[in-house]
Amino acid sequence: MSAGKKGEDSAKKTGIRYEQTAADFLQTQGFKILERNFRCPAGEIDVIAQEGEYLCFLEVKFRKEENRGTPQEAVDKKKQRRISKAALYYLMKKGLADTTPCRFDVVAIRPEKITLIKNAFPFKR
Numbered sequence: 001m002s003a004g005k006k007g008e009d010s011a012k013k014t015g016i017r018y019e020q021t022a023a024d025f026l027q028t029q030g031f032k033i034l035e036r037n038f039r040c041p042a043g044e045i046d047v048i049a050q051e052g053e054y055l056c057f058l059e060v061k062f063r064k065e066e067n068r069g070t071p072q073e074a075v076d077k078k079k080q081r082r083i084s085k086a087a088l089y090y091l092m093k094k095g096l097a098d099t100t101p102c103r104f105d106v107v108a109i110r111p112e113k114i115t116l117i118k119n120a121f122p123f124k125r
Contacts, residue, residue, distance in 0.1 A: 006071050014062070022060040022107040025114050031056065040089045043082035047107075048090065054103045055096070057087045059120075062109040071108035072117055080104070080121045087123065 023033050026049055034055075035048040047058040056106075059079070061071035068074075083104060091100065106120040 008039075017051070018062040018109050019060050021109060021114070022058070023047055025070070025107065025116070029116065035090075038086065038090060040086055042085035042089045045083055045086050045090065051103075054101050055091075056103050056105050057083060057085060057090075058105045058107055060107045060109065064111060071110065072106045072115075072120065075106050075120065084123060 019036060023036060026047065029032060029051075031049040031051045033047060033049050036046070038045045038048055041108040045057050048055075049056045049058060059075050061074045062070065063071045063074070087102065087104070090116050091102070102123050103119055104123055106117040108115040108117060
């Protein structure tokens with residue numbers, strides 16, 4: 001196995017582990033997990049969950065060290081556009097009305113704590 005492939009596998013395993021950590025955390029906060037790792041031609045959404053009346057599209061980001069920035073800083077404008085497009089695809093696929101209240105949240109994971117950032121960026125339909 002090449003060094004690049006090995007690194008990708010390790011990063012994928014780390015991502016899966018922290019997405020599970022995030023899902024567990026969200027459930028303790030009252031979220032109902034609907035989907036994980038939703039993939040479509042428009043992109044991927046780590047977690048789709050229901051909180052009250054809101055359909056929440058959640059991005060999970062982990063940072064071990066701050067020299068690469070905070071976890072939430074990793075959700076840049078380009079990433080936000082991809083998540084938004086994937087969310088629109090999900091809404092259309094599920095036949096959900098334009099009036100479904102939606103929200104984009106970020107679960108920022110650091111070794112010492114988990115932070116939920118609700119309404120991390122706006123949803124432009």
